[in-house]
Amino acid sequence: MGMKxxxxxxxxxxxxxxxxxxxxALGDAEHKAMLAQSQAYREADExxxxxxxxxxxxxxxxxxxxxxxxxxxxxxKGRDAEAKAQIDAxxxxxxAYANVTMDRIRYVxxxxxxxxxxxxxxxxxxxxxxxxxxxxxVLEVWWYDESxxxxxxxxxxxxxxxxxxxxxxSFQGKGPLEGNKVVAVSEQDTAVKxxxxxxxxxxxxxxxxxxxxxxxxxxxxxxxGVYSR
Numbered sequence: 623m624g625m626k627x628x629x630x631x632x633x634x635x636x637x638x639x640x641x642x643x644x645x646x647a648l649g650d651a652e653h654k655a656m657l658a659q660s661q662a663y664r665e666a667d668e669x670x671x672x673x674x675x676x677x678x679x680x681x682x683x684x685x686x687x688x689x690x691x692x693x694x695x696x697x698x699k700g701r702d703a704e705a706k707a708q709i710d711a712x713x714x715x716x717x718a719y720a721n722v723t724m725d726r727i728r729y730v731x732x733x734x735x736x737x738x739x740x741x742x743x744x745x746x747x748x749x750x751x752x753x754x755x756x757x758x759x760v761l762e763v764w765w766y767d768e769s770x771x772x773x774x775x776x777x778x779x780x781x782x783x784x785x786x787x788x789x790x791x792s793f794q795g796k797g798p799l800e801g802n803k804v805v806a807v808s809e810q811d812t813a814v815k816x817x818x819x820x821x822x823x824x825x826x827x828x829x830x831x832x833x834x835x836x837x838x839x840x841x842x843x844x845x846x847g848v849y850s851r
Contacts, residue, residue, distance in 0.1 A: 648702060648719060660716045666723035673730040680734050682741075689733055696726065736762070746773065746799060750825045750849035757781050758788075761818075761825060761849045763804075771798035775806040775816065781843050791839035814838055816845060823851040 656663045677689060701722055708718035739749035745765050752759025759779040766774070777793040795806035795816060802821065808814035814833050819826045827845050829838075839845065 648705070656716045656719060660720060662720040663716055663723070666720045666727070669727045670723055670730070673727045673734075677730055677734055681737055685733075685737055689730070693730075701726070739763070744768075746804075746820050746825075748823075748851045750851050752779065752847055752849050754847045757843065757847075759845070759847065759849065761827070763818075763825070765799075771800070772796055773799050773804050773806070775804065775818065777816075777845050779839070779843050779845060781841070783841075789841040789843050791841075791843035791845065793838065793845060808838070811836065811838075825849045825851075 657667060677686060681689065701719075704722040704725070705715070705718040708721060709715055713721070736749055739747065739762055742748050745768075747763050747765040750761040750763065752761075757779060758781075759777065762776040762778075764774040764776075765772075774796045775794065777791065779791045780788040783789045793808065793816060794810075795808045795814075797804045797806040797815075802819055804818045804820075806816045806818065808816075814836050815830060816833065817828045817830075819828075826848050829845055833845075
């Protein structure tokens with residue numbers, strides 16, 4: 623987000639986390655110049671302001687306050703560090719700040735969507751976390767239309783791999799809820815399926831041989847296991 627947008631949000635929340643201070647890599651004057659120079663940066667800045675409007679509307683007060691604090695730290699430190707990494711790799715400064723602002727939009731939207739799932743009481747829809755050891759796993763279950771049994775499934779799993787790195791596996795698919803079970807077909811390959819059996823707040827996940835042999839995850843990351851809300 624641009625400095626102007628952040629100031630407006632934090633002032634409205636009566637917080638003083640990111641006041642103008644010397645030493646910021648991206649000052650307010652340069653932010654305004656980038657808005658005039660780059661359509662991509664303008665769109666990113668507008669998009670992040672839009673994401674914050676949604677956050678204000680959708681998040682409970684305590685979660686919104688926590689996100690504001692996180693945003694303050696991002697503007698103070700994280701944004702410039704992320705942009706510098708791209709600049710060092712050869713990206714122009716304005717494009718780097720546009721890119722990291724777009725990444726921030728995705729971050730804020732993800733916080734909103736996961737909050738919706740955590741507080742959902744709509745059938746099997748919810749946010750489930752892997753209960754085993756050695757892996758971080760998150761299962762999102764979305765049910766958009768109560769007249770349609772189709773549920774949409776998203777996995778984001780990871781296994782630590784050395785210092786400050788991890789092996790990742792993502793899966794997106796959909797399938798109808800039949801009784802207490804969803805067989806979700808991959809959006810990328812209809813031969814790849816994941817079976818999810820629900821029991822109260824527990825979801826037990828299994829993958830078949832086609833999934834395993836297809837190398838969907840690999841690198842020691844799995845989807846199989848028990849997840850709980």
